[in-house]
Amino acid sequence: MSGVALRFDDVRFRYPSGTEALRGVSLSIAAGERVAIVGQNGAGKTTLVRHLNRIFVPTSGTVTVGDRPTSGSTIAQMAALVGYVFQNPDEQIFARTVVADVMFGPRNLGAGEEEARERALAALTTVGLADQADAHPHQLSLSERKRVALAGVLAMRTPVLVLDEPTTGQDARGVEMIARVVAEVSAEGRTVVAITHDMDFCVEHFDRVIVMTQGEVRADGAPEQVFGRGDVIEAARVEPPQLMRLAARLGWTERPRTVDAFVDAVPGRGDVGGAGDARGLGGPGASAGA
Numbered sequence: 001m002s003g004v005a006l007r008f009d010d011v012r013f014r015y016p017s018g019t020e021a022l023r024g025v026s027l028s029i030a031a032g033e034r035v036a037i038v039g040q041n042g043a044g045k046t047t048l049v050r051h052l053n054r055i056f057v058p059t060s061g062t063v064t065v066g067d068r069p070t071s072g073s074t075i076a077q078m079a080a081l082v083g084y085v086f087q088n089p090d091e092q093i094f095a096r097t098v099v100a101d102v103m104f105g106p107r108n109l110g111a112g113e114e115e116a117r118e119r120a121l122a123a124l125t126t127v128g129l130a131d132q133a134d135a136h137p138h139q140l141s142l143s144e145r146k147r148v149a150l151a152g153v154l155a156m157r158t159p160v161l162v163l164d165e166p167t168t169g170q171d172a173r174g175v176e177m178i179a180r181v182v183a184e185v186s187a188e189g190r191t192v193v194a195i196t197h198d199m200d201f202c203v204e205h206f207d208r209v210i211v212m213t214q215g216e217v218r219a220d221g222a223p224e225q226v227f228g229r230g231d232v233i234e235a236a237r238v239e240p241p242q243l244m245r246l247a248a249r250l251g252w253t254e255r256p257r258t259v260d261a262f263v264d265a266v267p268g269r270g271d272v273g274g275a276g277d278a279r280g281l282g283g284p285g286a287s288a289g290a
């Protein structure tokens with residue numbers, strides 16, 4: 001299955017309470033792209049992505065998924081295209097058993113009982129909860145319920161996967177599992193959009209970061225660029241990933257995104273024979289060409 005493109009054209013959204021949560025957002029995401037959305041609490045991230053499956057339609061402006069504006073589609077049509085995993089799983093889970101909950105999506109898309117069960121069990125295996133298939137969701141912990149919610153959307157096999165703070169409350173193995181899901185879904189050519197407050201997760205697994213502040217897109221680009229902009233970081237109240245902060249503190253010009261990239265950038269490393277030790281003191285920026 002391949003992904004579809006997403007587009008926001010000057011999208012504004014006002015809640016009935018009067019809060020203007022989106023103030024003219026325009027952006028495009030190509031089919032198969034993998035994008036992280038970051039920004040302070042209340043920036044409008046959740047409001048933005050909820051436009052993708054038509055939970056919300058813009059107060060003004062247009063949201064296009066594939067080749068159709070969402071305003072011209074039904075919620076059922078959008079559900080087949082965009083799988084949205086809620087920030088709070090308890091807004092999503094309602095069935096009495098884990099497996100029934102995960103089967104709901106594929107069944108709703110027209111899968112028969114057997115196929116829906118097969119897909120549900122495969123998705124539960126992916127998130128490490130196959131042994132909890134018959135449990136009542138309330139017997140599970142919050143982090144497990146978040147994984148049930150993820151499985152429910154994975155079982156739908158939609159061209160677009162939207163994750164709203166998937167790593168919150170997950171332990172290291174949970175985060176690793178989510179990273180693997182993102183990589184696998186992305187390798188299939190499907191479009192992945194993830195909201196996250198976890199900047200280390202963001203830079204390790206996403207090539208493009210969109211920063212939101214107060215209902216607007218404040219920055220959009222490669223993590224190295226975006227996290228290099230002090231004004232953006234300050235305004236969005238995010239902390240650059242630890243490896244990048246450390247590299248900056250060391251005076252390097254490079255901004256490594258992964259532990260491996262960091263280690264490779266350490267002066268002297270990779271210089272088998274060790275002649276580079278003294279020369280490396282200035283950091284990778286100074287030893288360019290070595």
Ligand SMILES: Nc1ncnc2c1ncn2[C@@H]1O[C@H](COP(=O)(O)OP(=O)(O)OP(=O)(O)O)[C@@H](O)[C@H]1O
Pocket residue numbers: 015016017019020021039040041042043044045046047048087
């Ligand atoms: N149901 C609602 N009714 C009224 N206002 C809302 C509602 N949901 C969100 N808001 C407001 O809209 C703005 C954007 O909220 P949103 O939840 O989209 O932000 P967010 O970036 O997802 O924040 P967080 O990081 O805390 O999840 C905030 O001012 C918020 O208080």
Ligand SMILES: [Mg+2]
Pocket residue numbers: 045046047087164
């Ligand atoms: Mg949110």
